[in-house]
Amino acid sequence: MKVERQHRPGGVPGALPGDRAAAIRVAALRLFATQGYRATTMADIGAAVGIRGPSIYKHVSGKQVLLAEIMLGTMDALIAAHAEATASAVSVGDQLRRAVEAHVRYHARHQLEAFVGNREIASLDQPDRDRVLRRRSTYERGFRKLIERGVSEGAFDVRSARLASYSILDMGMGVANWFHDGGEFSVDQLAYQYGDLALRVVGCQA
Amino acid sequence: MKVERQHRPGGVPGALPGDRAAAIRVAALRLFATQGYRATTMADIGAAVGIRGPSIYKHVSGKQVLLAEIMLGTMDALIAAHAEATASAVSVGDQLRRAVEAHVRYHARHQLEAFVGNREIASLDQPDRDRVLRRRSTYERGFRKLIERGVSEGAFDVRSARLASYSILDMGMGVANWFHDGGEFSVDQLAYQYGDLALRVVGCQA
DNA sequence: TGTTATGGCTAATGACTGTTAGCCGAGGAG
């Protein structure tokens, strides 16, 4: 998997704007996920896209913003997926199922983002760290309110909505740790089965 | 929370053997958990016990072994707790409940170990990393076999024992991320409730 | 009282790293 180094010292001005920048973001994501943020050097990221470390600064303003983009983007994507999922169903049971499916789907399809997002919170400087944590709270609250509503409607039966929401979120996040394409389950199968498990957790007779 | 620096340059030979070493291990654990392994310096660890960075080498052979001890010790403790828990019950349902309770108890009582154990796998050099990963597999297999047995005995009802074991383990591990003493639940209450949730996940009518 | 091991300390080593400065070739614009 050797990437061709730019032998021509000059760049290619008009060719594919933002292409390198995107490649850098992808490489950074992969390296942050496999080696960790602090263990990944700018030279590593550069090598992954065929340039030297310092050249990265022609496309991205620094290492820290690469991490911030990943983590903020991940949380925004999750929150958006949750909103879309809950809007597409009427009963609380279906809403929870859809929300869990979206949650699991994201963690299976964007394993690296999820992995980095969960592991590198301490590597993120302020104020971005608090921004990410706030979004995390918002996301969790969405599930908790859903469960509380299900309980008050008599559809769910749990001792603690908070415990249930944590459990459901945590088991879905775990998918990012072991899922790989071509395994026992497809993403869709996985999402459906975790939907089942979540409904069992909240004691929903479906 | 200022720690008194040793003003006397000389040591105290006979006094409390291994005390400093233990304090260093505790401090390292706390710092690894809060800042991450790579972000924690030997000077940080030293400051936490009132000495300078280099003095740590009088008690411990290096930073990497501090991490290895934490991670190997964590997995050994989990495996031992699992063995003890499953030995203390007869029915599969009870065995699973006890195993989950032990799992949750460990993650609530040893949050820092669990946190580091889950986050710093990539920071661990070989061959210790593989050692830890092997122990993790062993631990997961214990839960999976238990669930498979429950299914074959007709006590449990799951589509995939692997999915169920991952789910149950992941939701228990999540406890380490948010639990704190004096919160809504005690460790015992938490363990019991997660036992309930796990039995729901495997469809056990208890 | 003299000796020695312990466990502090400072200084130094050697390596690594994010980022900046400044150079330069190529291709597009005029």
Next chain:
DNA sequence: CTCCTCGGCTAACAGTCATTAGCCATAACA
């Protein structure tokens, strides 16, 4: 044909850090 911008490059800067070397005061012990 000339000029300018883009996007490479190398060199340099300004740290940081794990670890080693070597010094020395204390306290236990003979």
